[in-house]
Amino acid sequence: LYRYVLTISQSHYDEQGNFLGLSGVGTDIHEKKLSEIKLIESEEKFKTLANSVLTAIFIIQDDILQWINPETAHILEYSEEEIIGKPFYYFVHPDDVEAARLRADARQRGEDIINRYEARIITKNNIVKWIDFNVATILYNGRIAILGSASDISIRKKIELELKTSEEKFYKAFYSSPIPMTINTFRDGVYREVNEAACQTFGYVPEESIGRSIFELNIFADKEELQNYIHTLRTNEKVKDFHVTFKTKNGLLKDCIINSDVFVSSGETFVISSIIDITQLKRSAQIIYEQYKELQKINNDLIKTKEELTLRNIQLFEEKERFNRVLESINDAVIVTDRSAVILLVNNATCNLLNKEYDELIGKDIISILDLDCKQPVNFTFNTIIEILQQKSISNECILHVGNVSYNIELYVLPLKDQMNSITGTIVVLRDITQKKIIEEHIARTSKLESVGLLAAGIAHDFNNILTSIVGNLSLIKTRMNASSELYQHINDAEKASFKAKELTQQLLTFAKGGAPVKKVTSLSAMLKDIVTFVLRGSGIESKFIIDDNLYNVEVDEGQISQVIQNIVINAREAMNDHGLLKVYALNVNEDDPIKAIIGNDKYIRISIEDNGPGIQNENIEKIFDPYYTTKPHGTGLGLTVVYSIIKQHGGYIFVDSQPGKGTCFDIYLKATEKKVETIDENGNEISFIGKGRVLVLEDDENIQFILRTMLEELGYEVDISCDGDEAYKKYLVAKESDQHYSFAIMDLTIPGKKGGKDTITQIRKFDNEFKVIVSSGYSNDPVMSNYKDYGFNGILPKPYRFEELKQIIAAISN
DSSP: OOOOEEEEEEEEEOTTOOEEEEEEEEEEOHHHHHHHHHHHHHHHHHHHHHHHSSSEEEEEETTEEEEEOHHHHHHHTSOHHHHTTSBGGGGBOHHHHHHHHHHHHHHHTTOOOOSEEEEEEEOTTSOEEEEEEEEEEEEETTEEEEEEEEEEOHHHHHHHHHHHHHHHHHHHHHHHOSSOEEEEETTTOBEEEEOHHHHHHHOOOHHHHTTOBHHHHTOBSOHHHHHHHHHHHHHHSEEEEEEEEEEOTTSOEEEEEEEEEEEEETTEEEEEEEEEEOGGGTTTHHHHHHHHHHHHHHHHHHHHHHHHHHHHHHHHHHGGGGHHHHHTTOSSEEEEEETTOBEEEEOHHHHHHHTOOHHHHTTSBHHHHOOEEESSOOOOOHHHHHHHHTTOOEEEEEEEEETTEEEEEEEEEEEEEOTTSOEEEEEEEEEEOHHHHHHHHHHHHHHHHHHHHHHHHHHHHHHHHHHHHHHHHHHHHHHTSOTTSHHHHHHHHHHHHHHHHHHHHHHHHHHHHOOOOOOEEEOHHHHHHHHHHHHHTTSEEEEEEEEOTTOOEEEEOHHHHHHHHHHHHHHHHHHHTTEEEEEEEEEEOOTTSTTHHHHTTOOEEEEEEEEOSSOOOGGGGGGTTSTTOOOSTTOOSOHHHHHHHHHHHTTOEEEEEEETTTEEEEEEEEEEEOOOOOOOOTTSOSOOOOOOSEEEEEOOOHHHHHHHHHHHHHTTOEEEEESSHHHHHHHHHHHHHTTOOOSEEEEESOBTTBOOHHHHHHHHHTTOSSSOEEEEESOTTSHHHHSGGGGTOSEEEESSOOHHHHHHHHHHHHO
């Protein structure tokens, strides 16, 4: 055992200085010493703890910072030596200093004051931070002091500000929106917010609706619709394009579309809804609405594209500092000028192209250096460049003359900008495309037809899908109208115009490659007169028609044969220079016609188009059907190639007879048919029957799904729709195995990214040749459409189609 003792002693000596001994007293200080040790250990523990936490801890006495932990220095971005001994308000934001000092003085006086508050500080790097302070009064070295902790809440403050700004924007958009919008509680449907548009639509002022529920206002006219709406909302937490009938304050009924989403705010669940009044447009607005949504998607895509272009421009600016490093690696000639078109920098490719040394170019005006003949004149004055480059960069094709040598070049002029986005000069790029031009001309001539074909097929398919929805809706409307009404005639005219557009898509396909013909029985008499009259309209050419009264019918693709006649008549018009006489014959081939030696006893008709123009030179006759052969300055050389291709695909013959100075005659022979021309009753009453059973539909376009379902249900069928061939095939198998067979199926030929009708019918035909399947497509040039039986289909339904055409093909396969 031990004890702490405080001793005081004194030495004693004799007169000679000899040590005699010690005398002293001792005091027991054991308890006091242990207390001092514990206090020191406690202080060390406090400092160890304070130094290890990520919260700033500090002691202030007489406004002076006496002690801090490392996190305090980290938040203030000062060293400990720079902080200790300074007044605490030295680090406080000027706007918060007065309040901070008043609180500190009051606390040191012992007054009751809040311990927790938020304030701003300024760091050594002049950064403003929001801090959450928590302080208390303590004794430090025997005197009153302030012990505080602090946490950086700058990020939280920023989030709170952004949230507040976001809410302000939301409510500004909500109240200013021209679309009626409401916010209700999710639990009981009480209105919390309504905008002006909603008040105008339903006739209530805000005070009459806010605080009351949808049940109290009784705005849902149909209770079943209300229950379905609530069920859908609670199941999916959203409602999309829900058709509902609302009742206004005055009792008026309005057909509307409501879209609702569930969201949580301040711990409470709400429903925000937007409402579209479609009372006047309910029957026709579906098509317009879907097209509007498609335009919205296109607009978003354009905005996205614009944002991507903006980002690329920013990236281009960031690459400016590295420009000199990569300049010499560029094979194109690059010239950098100032705002006065004086050359500042060139690369080696420029020197090689212009055959000049580097020093011969630097400091020279670019106009004096470049000898250019361009498709579009180029002026290198700064004002002209600024006007153009503010909107877009300059590009041009030019001939560059260097001495006695000429080069085909692509010229690009790009803006050179400073950090303020002001144009300070230009970057001129000269790309030698002499060899490229030679190669491109060769490639263009060999690939042009294929490119046009792909483009035309895509346009025709998409256009035909749109037309299917339009024509289908129009034909359905006609079935519900009195044929003698004036509106019926307008609908009828719109339907006919839509089918004119269908003919346009077929002409696109025909121009491209002819396409596989989709044949039907046709009489060419009226077609010939219409096409010739149309092409010659506005010219001084007289037309004369010689047509057999009992002209045989033919089985042809009307759109393709129209293109044949049109191409030949256009050539005749251009050859006759808009004056002269054009004779058009349409005759049944008799026994005296020389063609009989080729066709034998089969019946044919002959179409002859005879002009009195300058004729074709003998040496050119053999070339007129060759691709790209033309004698016109701006001709493509494709017109007669397409004509020849179409006639061959129809199993026909074409001959040309021409004498220079007298004119040209084209003779076309097409095989006749004894089949009757099918006609469609415009009133839609030609076929009347009631369908029975279920129909399997494979179609991915929502508009066509809607109109086809409506048509089939109108006929009495139940409709089962699939968007994917695999799904359709599974449904077919399930129905077959459960002995609940489908009556027939209608399948879209192709489904982008998925299995279409062509592959699905192949699966079915492996074990079932009796199931009736109709193929439908906007790709009217697909071989399947012209030879559908070879692929296992029982009928075709080319898009677009009328209601009556659908009934006809169903009746045909049913019989």
